[in-house]
Amino acid sequence: MKIALSGLNNTDNPAPGIGVAKxxxxxxxxxxxxxxxEPGIYxxxxxxxxxxPYPSLGFEELHERLAYIKEKSGIEMVWPNLDAELPLxxxxxxxxxxxxxTTFLPTLEQFAMREKAKLATLCEELGILHPQTYMANSIEDxxxxxxxxxxxxxxxxxxxxAYRANTLEEAIEHSYTIANEWGFPLLVQQIxxxxxxxxxxxxxxxxxxxxxxxxxxxxxxGKVWSAVTIRNEAMEALAHRFVEHTRWRGAFELEAIATNExxxxxxxxxxxxxxxGFSVDIGLNLPRMALALAMHExxxxxxxxxxxxxxxxxxxxxxxDYAEFTKLLATKEL
Numbered sequence: 001m002k003i004a005l006s007g008l009n010n011t012d013n014p015a016p017g018i019g020v021a022k023x024x025x026x027x028x029x030x031x032x033x034x035x036x037x038e039p040g041i042y043x044x045x046x047x048x049x050x051x052x053p054y055p056s057l058g059f060e061e062l063h064e065r066l067a068y069i070k071e072k073s074g075i076e077m078v079w080p081n082l083d084a085e086l087p088l089x090x091x092x093x094x095x096x097x098x099x100x101x102t103t104f105l106p107t108l109e110q111f112a113m114r115e116k117a118k119l120a121t122l123c124e125e126l127g128i129l130h131p132q133t134y135m136a137n138s139i140e141d142x143x144x145x146x147x148x149x150x151x152x153x154x155x156x157x158x159x160x161x162a163y164r165a166n167t168l169e170e171a172i173e174h175s176y177t178i179a180n181e182w183g184f185p186l187l188v189q190q191i192x193x194x195x196x197x198x199x200x201x202x203x204x205x206x207x208x209x210x211x212x213x214x215x216x217x218x219x220x221x222g223k224v225w226s227a228v229t230i231r232n233e234a235m236e237a238l239a240h241r242f243v244e245h246t247r248w249r250g251a252f253e254l255e256a257i258a259t260n261e262x263x264x265x266x267x268x269x270x271x272x273x274x275x276x277g278f279s280v281d282i283g284l285n286l287p288r289m290a291l292a293l294a295m296h297e298x299x300x301x302x303x304x305x306x307x308x309x310x311x312x313x314x315x316x317x318x319x320x321d322y323a324e325f326t327k328l329l330a331t332k333e334l
Contacts, residue, residue, distance in 0.1 A: 272286065
């Protein structure tokens with residue numbers, strides 16, 4: 001199977017593509033990138049690299065580029081891993097299938113149900129706790145909401161970025177930082193103190209596999225830097241309820257806070273997390289399970305995994321010819 005993957009960033013703000021690629025070892029992999037500086041391009045994981053048009057340019061540009069890539073490389077499946085590109089791929093799944101490209105993605109309705117602005121409603125339907133969250137369409141809204149919530153609080157983008165703000169000045173600064181990159185609306189969210197838990201899973205109308213981690217350390221923007229596997233019955237039950245309620249298809253990640261009051265669901269990501277390679281190392285290869293489901297193969301549900309296994313992300317270096325970088329810039333492929 002020849003599979004094209006996006007999300008090749010592998011810095012302190014990592015994307016899921018490298019972890020997904022780790023789980024698909026043995027398959028021919030093609031890398032799709034929006035930025036020639038992404039480290040995953042140069043890690044010798046992918047047999048070919050293609051630069052992609054930004055999702056904001058629309059499906060016509062995407063269709064044309066994927067048709068070219070399919071002709072040049074023979075890809076059979078496309079696997080988007082970035083929140084900003086997912087709506088475009090999801091909306092046009094039928095056209096992608098007509099091109100001969102397999103996908104394994106949720107529907108637009110499923111995708112919309114878990115959006116940050118709608119998560120409170122979904123949490124109510126699931127019977128799960130959710131922090132106070134308000135939508136802000138301007139800096140003035142942010143200021144007004146902070147007066148209601150109080151500090152500390154979180155300033156979040158609708159797709160990416162989340163910063164803790166301890167003062168009004170920090171809240172305004174973080175709001176400008178996110179809005180200048182991703183625009184409005186922003187979300188202003190109450191901070192719930194407790195243990196940070198994440199659950200990565202894969203489903204196709206029912207949950208087929210998943211595992212839970214406890215965050216140990218994170219980057220400045222909340223990305224997992226080290227974590228440990230744990231068993232948490234409440235998180236496993238929540239994952240099952242989420243999938244059964246939405247009939248979810250594809251990968252997902254639940255981000256939650258465990259407190260004495262119960263589990264607060266903070267966010268639902270509609271794809272694998274950047275730390276999904278951890279699943280491969282503990283014998284629960286969720287990317288390979290997702291591929292099998294996409295190919296309509298028989299898959300046995302699996303939820304067993306070793307506890308107290310520690311994940312540690314670290315910095316590494318690689319050396320390549322500068323000519324590769326300049327060629328990628330000039331030709332948009334490598």
